[in-house]
Amino acid sequence: MTRLIFLGPPGAGKGTQAQRLAEVLRIPHISTGEILRSAVADKTPLGQKAQAYMDRGELVPDELLLDLIGDRLNQPDAEKGWILDGFPRNVSQASFLEKLLQELNQTCNCAINLEVPDEILLDRLLGRGRLDDTPETIRTRLEVYRHQTAPVIEFYRERALLRIIDGDRPMEEVTDSLEQVIMS
Numbered sequence: 001m002t003r004l005i006f007l008g009p010p011g012a013g014k015g016t017q018a019q020r021l022a023e024v025l026r027i028p029h030i031s032t033g034e035i036l037r038s039a040v041a042d043k044t045p046l047g048q049k050a051q052a053y054m055d056r057g058e059l060v061p062d063e064l065l066l067d068l069i070g071d072r073l074n075q076p077d078a079e080k081g082w083i084l085d086g087f088p089r090n091v092s093q094a095s096f097l098e099k100l101l102q103e104l105n106q107t108c109n110c111a112i113n114l115e116v117p118d119e120i121l122l123d124r125l126l127g128r129g130r131l132d133d134t135p136e137t138i139r140t141r142l143e144v145y146r147h148q149t150a151p152v153i154e155f156y157r158e159r160a161l162l163r164i165i166d167g168d169r170p171m172e173e174v175t176d177s178l179e180q181v182i183m184s
C-alpha cells in the first residue's frame with residue numbers, strides 16, 4: 001500500500017512526479033492545487049472563495065480545504081493508496097492530516113521533500129506559463145513557502161517520516177530515485 005505526501009517548493013516538480021508515480025502505481029494523485037483550479041474554472045462556491053487568494057499566490061484558508069481532503073481520502077479509490085500533492089501546506093494542515101489518518105486507520109509511508117535551489121525554481125516558474133505564475137505571485141508563493149510550508153518539513157522530520165530527494169536533475173532520474181525510496 002503506497003500513501004505518499006509530496007512536499008517541496010512551487011516549481012520543484014511535485015505535480016509532474018506525483019502524476020507519473022500515481023500512474024505507475026495506479027493510485028489517485030490528489031492535488032489540492034488542481035482541485036482548486038477546477039473549482040475556479042467551474043465557478044463553484046469553493047472556487048469563488050478561493051480565487052482571490054490563488055491569484056495573489058497566498059494560501060487559501062484552511063477551512064476551505066480540510067473537509068475537502070477528508071472527503072477525498074474517504075472516497076473508495078483512495079482505499080488502494082494515494083499521493084497527496086500540495087497538501088499539507090502549513091503545520092495546522094499537517095496536524096489535521098495526522099488526526100484524519102488516525103481516524104481512517106491509515107498510515108502514510110513517508111513525506112518526500114523535493115529539493116531544488118531557489119534560482120532554478122524562479123526559472124522554472126517563469127517558464128511554466130500558468131495563470132498564477134506572474135513575477136509578483138511567484139515571489140509571494142516562494143515567501144509563503146518559506147514561512148508557512150517549510151516548517152512542515154520539520155513536522156515530518158520529527159516523526160521520522162521525511163525523505164529528501166534532489167529535484168534538480170533530469171525528470172527521469174528524479175522518478176528513479178522516488179521509486180527507490182518507495183520500494184525501500
Ligand code: AMP
Pocket residue numbers: 010032033034036053054055057058059060061065085086087088089093141
Ligand atoms: P499548487 O498547484 O499546489 O501550486 O497550488 C496553487 C494554489 O492553490 C496555491 O498557490 C494556493 O493558493 C492554493 N493551494 C493549493 N493547495 C493548498 C493548500 N493545501 N492550502 C492552501 N492553499 C492551497
